[in-house]
Amino acid sequence: MNKQQLAAMVAEILQGMGQEPLAKGGDYRPAAPQPEQKPTGYQDGDFVPDITALDLRKLYLVEEPQKGDAFRRLKEKTPARLGCGRAGARYKTLTMLRFRADHAAAQDAVFSQVSRDFAAKNGMEEVQTLCRDKDEYLTRPDKGRRFDAQTQEKLRTLLPQKPRVQIVVGDGLSSAAIEANAMDCLAAIREGLQVRRIDPGKPVFVRYCRVGAGDAIGDITGCELVCMLVGERPGLVTDKSMSVYITYRPHTGVSESSRTVVSNIHAQGTPAVEAGAHTAQLIETILKKQVSGVGLHREAEA
Amino acid sequence: MSERLLSLGLDVGTTSTQMVLSQLTIENKASAFAVPEMKIVDRKILYQSPVYVTPLLDESRMDAKALRELVEAEYRRAGIAREDVDTGAVIVTGETSRKENARAVLEALSDLAGDFVVTAAGPDLESVLAAKGAGADALSEQLEQDVLHMDIGGGTSNLCLLRRGKVIRTGCLNVGGRLIRMDARGRVTYVSPVLEGLFPIAAGEVMTRETARALGETLTRGLEMAAGRLPPEDLLARLQTREAQRPWEPPEGEVVLSFSGGVADCMETAHPFLAFGDVGPELGQAIRKSRLCRGNYVLGKETIRATVIGAGSHSTQLSGSTVFCQNIPLPLKNLPVLREEEGDVREEELSILAIPGIAAPSYSQVIALAEKLLPRMGKQALVCLERDMAKALGQALAARMPPDARILCIDGIAPGSGSYLDVGAPVGGAFPVVIKTLVFGKQPMRREL
Known part of the structure; x- marks a missing residue:
């Protein structure tokens, strides 16, 4: 096929489209009569109800179930999207919207920032890793574990040298988790350590923070133990789940197996204050046994 | 990683004394990356004693020495030292708990149990233990309806109303198979004081099968009222035990009945009138023919052993x-x-x-x-x-x-x-x-x- 023939063919096709226009959405007329639109009861300017406020454990949408009560009781045990019913072969509108809302909340938790005044409001100094913004934080995990020379110097003057415990609060992958849980958990850890006569030291807030940033802070301060409160990668059940990572003798290159983790800290999981009280006791144990992570588990089993 | 607790159950009842040793397995059900969540994941019976007749010195006193020897012998037969027992319950139930020396006996027995073994349980806990030992809590979890469990023993009937595995309330009635005892020829040797004013018979009189049946039917009527199958009358109030903290309220809706206790064994099997020298067989048959057994009812997966197994496996x-x-x-x-x-x-x-x-x-x-x-x-x-x-x-x-x-x-x-x-x-x-x-x-x- 030469160039001329091709041009002729394209012209022919374009012409054909002109004569017989493609159906547009607005031209569609259903064969069967449509159900009448129900009035919504809302005025212009009203807010629609917040569908994310509905408890997934109680949201049961199957119509005319045989054993609805029994299913509802099972649903109490899990936030999984079960018993959603269906509209034809598809989700109901509520299920679909809720799924998209939860997905959006998870994305927001990752992309949004812990507020600018969070650290200052809670009596902490703030530092930033090598990452310049969220995009870099998400694409360069290595930069989320390190500080530039200026920040290292700042941390050296800011934080006590060779403390037993250095607490770090890091935004991690969920800013929402930190805003919701970190300060309640931190208050419980501090009081728990004070009761046990362990100096809780001076906590610091790290923006664009990965767990490994605690290792760099270990290098800088020479702390015996670092305890990091960090936002977990959000899921569709909650965007506010936080973890605590405790590392004995943290330093750059320390093995991941040497970290002790308390995860799932959120209102429907482990309450922040209980997780904090538990963490204080864990810190005492780890300082006494001088080991954290898998080594601590082995010791407990021995 | 799991931990084990050795749990003792000892039930000194109106008629029988039994002992079980159970092993409770406790495991952390949370992941290694979360706050621990310890749960009892398994209950295994390691040893069950035979069903002994509760040794009595006379009508008002238990034989503490014989009981002690019995328990010591059972430890030996089980091959378990008392020091190894971690938890459990020693309970004195039914009429036995009203004996003059019940408290002293219990204290003597608690030496033979572990450090953390509950003694003196009381009717509320007994009702719960019997229901759990018979499996009525598991049954109520499967059913849409509430379950009313009745553990009908020698001296008392322990009631427990359950909804989806949870106890709603408990109660205790003076309904039992050994409220009257007879010798081999049917002469009455003992009439429980709780029958005073309820049923006219005295020690020394001869009990006929008809009289025993009539007593069985009277007591059964009390149980029917307790289950809400008959409107409550004075009889129900008169059968309340004095130990109960509050009067029993019959269940509001329809319930599935579940039975255990020695008398439950007399429901499905007809025993000769004087088989046990008491009114248990006639009471069991009266219950079987009553409104209690119309519609859905079950015999517990344990009957005479329900309370002791509850004490051993479900008290902690x-x-x-x-x-x-x-x-x-x-x-x-x-x-x-x-x-x-x-x-x-x-x-x-x-x-x-x-x-x-x-x-x-x-x-x-x-x-x-x-x-x-x-x-x-x-x-x-x-x-x-x-x-x-x-x-x-x-x-x-x-x-x-x-x-x-x-x-x-x-x-x-x-x-x-x-x-x-x-x-x-x-x-x-x-x-x-x-x-x-x-x-x-x-x-x-x-x-x-």
Whole structure:
């Protein structure tokens, strides 16, 4: 096929489209009569109800179930999207919207920032890793574990040298988790350590923070133990789940197996204050046994 | 990683005395990356004694020496030393609990049990233990309907209403197979005082099968009223035991009935009139033919052994796994439960305050609660909560009390009004707890531990 023939063919096709226009959405007329639109009861300017406020454990949408009560009781045990019913072969509108809302909340938790005044409001100094913004934080995990020379110097003057415990609060992958849980958990850890006569030291807030940033802070301060409160990668059940990572003798290159983790800290999981009280006791144990992570588990089993 | 507790059940009933040894397996059900969550994952019966006749010296006294020897012999047969027993319950049930020397016998037997073995359980706990031992709690979890479990023994019937595995209420009636006993020729040798004014028969008279049937039918009518199958009349009130804390209220709706106890064995099988020298066979048959057995009913997976297996396998529960304990010697026994609305902790006796707590509280709410509780506590703060916040509350109290203060904060426990707690040494961070009522009224613990 030469160039001329091709041009002729394209012209022919374009012409054909002109004569017989493609159906547009607005031209569609259903064969069967449509159900009448129900009035919504809302005025212009009203807010629609917040569908994310509905408890997934109680949201049961199957119509005319045989054993609805029994299913509802099972649903109490899990936030999984079960018993959603269906509209034809598809989700109901509520299920679909809720799924998209939860997905959006998870994305927001990752992309949004812990507020600018969070650290200052809670009596902490703030530092930033090598990452310049969220995009870099998400694409360069290595930069989320390190500080530039200026920040290292700042941390050296800011934080006590060779403390037993250095607490770090890091935004991690969920800013929402930190805003919701970190300060309640931190208050419980501090009081728990004070009761046990362990100096809780001076906590610091790290923006664009990965767990490994605690290792760099270990290098800088020479702390015996670092305890990091960090936002977990959000899921569709909650965007506010936080973890605590405790590392004995943290330093750059320390093995991941040497970290002790308390995860799932959120209102429907482990309450922040209980997780904090538990963490204080864990810190005492780890300082006494001088080991954290898998080594601590082995010791407990021995 | 799992831990094991050896649990003893010893039931000294109106008719029979039985013993079981169970092994409770406790495991952390949470992942290695979360706060631990200890649960009882398995209950295995290691040893079951034969069903012994409860040794009596006379109608008003138990034979303590014979009982002691019986228990010692059973330990030997089981091949288990008493020092190895971690938990469990020794209970004196039915008419036996009214014997003059019941309390002394129980105290003597508690030496033979482990350090943390509950004694003097009381009718509320017995009802729960029998229902769980018979499997009625599991049944109620499967069914849409409520289950009313009746453990019909020699002297009393323990009632337990269950909904989806949870106890709604318990009760106890003077309905049993051995309220009257006869010799081989049918001459009455014993009439329980509870029958006074209810059924005209006296020791020395001859019991005919017809008379026994009539008594069986009268007692069954009481059970029918208790199950809501007949409108309640005076008879139901007269059959209430004096130990019961409140009168039994029949269930509002339709229930599935579940039966255990020695008399349950006489329901499906007709025994000769004088087979056991009591009215058990006739009572069992009367129940079988009554309104109680119209519609759905089940025999427990255990019948005569339901209470003892309940005592061995189901008396202990675990608290939450994040809890707080400081300067408290364990086990703690017979701790009276004080509900929030029942006023201040009294100085003269040690008690544990039961409060609901707050779901997922902020730390300032924890501190506010600690400061609200402090003026009500002396040098000791013992608190049990329903919601998961005990460890945080415990350390908040510790930070505000002198270092030698005695503090116990546990959660996941919701004892009712008028109950008592026994708290054992922790297993993987969780405390074994037995919620009970006391048979012999109050036994105040010294305030100083």
